[in-house]
Amino acid sequence: MVLLALAATSVWSVAALQINVATMIDSVDHATDFLARILPLDFPPLAELALMTGQTLGIVTLATALAVLLSTPVALFAAATTTTGPGARAAARTIIVLARAVPDLVFAIVLLRVLGLGALPGVLALALHSVGMIGKLYADAVEQVDPGPPEALRAAGGRRWQWIAGSVLPQVMPQVVATALHRFDINLRTAVLLGYVGVGGIGMEISDALRTMNYQRGMALALVVLVLCVVVEILSGTIRARLAPGVRSGGGLLDRLCAAWVHAPRETHRLQRCGDGRVRISPPWDGDRIRRLAGVVLSIAVLAAASVASGVDLSMLGRDLAGLPAAVGLFWPPETGGILPTLLAALVVTVQIALAATGLGMVLALPIGVLAARNVAPHPRVATAMRLVIVIVRALPELIVAIVLIVITGLGPVPGAIALAIGSVGLLGKLVADSVEETDVRVQDALRASGATRIQVLTGATLRQALPAIVAHVLYQLDVNIRGATLLGIVGAGGIGYYLLNASRVQEFGVVTTIVLCVLAVVLAVEALAVWARRVVR
Incomplete structure (x- = not known):
């Protein structure tokens, strides 16, 4: 009914x-x-178009990376298999629900009041709202991991952070990457919308063009956004599809991302010995390890390029955030x-x-x-x-x-x-x-x-x-x-x-x-x- x-x-x-x-x-x-x-459509000069497009992509990249960083601990506290108690789980779930319920536009309005116009309020607004979706999906993924490896590390005397880093996070890593890519798609669309309230990038240019009834320029920029969304959708879908076999099998090279500190016999090869008798098992420098290292280096380079392209200025962040309570009031x-x-x-x-x-x-x-x-x-x-x-x-x-x-x-x-x-x-x-x-x-x-x-x-x-x-x-x-x-x-x-x-x-x-x-x-x-x-x- x-x-x-x-x-x-x-x-x-x-x-x-x-x-x-x-x-x-x-x-x-x-x-x-x-x-x-x-x-005919009125496209801006190529250098100007590249600048505004790069700023939008930079904002979205930084926001998605920050959202993943914030969502991971929230998801670990929200998941029943890794949380420290019912109080912590309830608090984490409340954060997830509120982050999903409050529109990113509202986050942007508050942060623009505190930080002023620019890219930084957009990055923070997109990141805070993304915690709602990413945190929920990460928490669900953590609760579905194979309990065997965590139990084995706990039985070997591993601390909470050790068995989480050594057995839980490697299992959910494919879901972490796939969810981040999906959220990147969503944030790209939202970043254009936030341009209407003062967040920089191609969205602000579209807003200015349509406000002055310059439809030739506005629709030209809208076409650029459409092409960006199509390209990002195809790329992220391809990457998520390549990750899918690892998700189904529960194995693969992503399960070996984190090496654990364990006790091992002295005759074991390729071990780094510590002062207290423990040893660290180090994987050999094969093709898999080189590709993983290249991926980490590439990710750092992308984040650095995004910071430059977005024009985020952190020099006055501490002073501006000091005025956050007054602005919230x-x-x-x-x-x-x-x-x-x-x-x-x-x-x-x-x-x-x-x-x-x-x-x-x-x-x-x-x-x-x-x-x-x-x-x-x-x-x-x-x-x-x-x-x-x-x-x-x-x-x-x-x-x-x-x-x-x-x-x-x-x-x-x-x-x-x-x-x-x-x-x-x-x-x-x-x-x-x-x-x-x-x-x-x-x-x-x-x-x-x-x-x-x-x-x-x-x-x-x-x-x-x-x-x-x-x-x-x-x-x-x-x-x-x-x-x-x-x-x-x-x-x-x-x-x-x-x-x-x-x-x-x-x-x-x-x-x-x-x-x-x-x-x-x-x-x-x-x-x-x-x-x-x-x-x-x-």
Whole structure:
């Protein structure tokens, strides 16, 4: 009944926002006029384009690296297998939930107030918000490691940090890298959006161009962002695919990243002896060790280049952070600014945008995701084609799609809902495809042996097994779309994000806090619903 109610509210939201074929037809003339206004595209000089693109990539790289650094200890405290007690685990889980619930735009607004305009607030805002996603996925990965190696090190007298470094982290290293790459994709899109509040890079240039109605320059830069997102999506997907065998097998060269200090007989070769009789086993300088060292050196070089390209200035960081308590005090207590009914109405519109986008996206994502699953697709080429469609759609930044639709259809919630629906097709389609591929093929083979048709096998065995995961994915997409609808509001796509940006610009920080608390309440309610639904459907 709850799922039917969600479906009904999604249909109601589509109707309330007037998302229909007639609206799309009415926009055809506007689309033609829009193309005439943006062509020919006006690209900046190559040196200037390289500078702003390098700054954006530098911000994203530093933010993702900092997020991984912060998320690792949080995940270790949040995981039941490595935490020191229930209090520490609860505190770590609370940090993860709050980091996910508070939009990165809010982090950026607070940090821009403290640190001023520039790249550093963007790096910190993206990193703090990323802890929510990365910390949760890392904690889940830590709880799923093979308990044998940690128990062996504990039995040998290893301390907590020794068996974590020597047996837990090497096992989760493939997931660590894959999650960081996935988060890099997300941060690249978000960094463009943060340009609207003063974070440097190509996003700020797009904001300035569109604010002055210079659509030729704005769309040219948007095309550059699209190409960047496609390239990053393809590269990160390729690397994650190469890591996948190591994840499935639980072995490989990544399991030997950390060498442990152990007692060993004197006759053992290739040992470095310590003063207290212990020895360190050192792996030989073979091809694997050289590649690992080259990877570490390359990572350090990339971070150094990102620091230079981003233009991050740490010289005054200590002094600026000293003013953080005073700046945070500006956001408390919450205030309504005399527009509480307006804010609540805008919050309802934000939820409607998210519901409509999730419903429309699900209608398209389910067939695409099912056909992208190799164990269901009628031909391998069909699965490959659907996977290609998912990759292309996932590479489209919702911000760029929303901006184009706003220019075509005008300000309001319709372009925001359509942009988020397109994004939902990419993410939800991939999650559905993966869930369908993970079903037990023996159940499907049993139905085929009894004479069932392809449709009967799909509905009676495949989808029935994947249903709990699909329900969880749809609710997760709704959670993502609520945050996305809030952020897209700052570019005129309707909802409460518009008032969030205005309140920050006129320095009504108490109103900002009220808006954040409203969004936080909705996000936590959806999170609780998702947890309950997963338990019931399972």
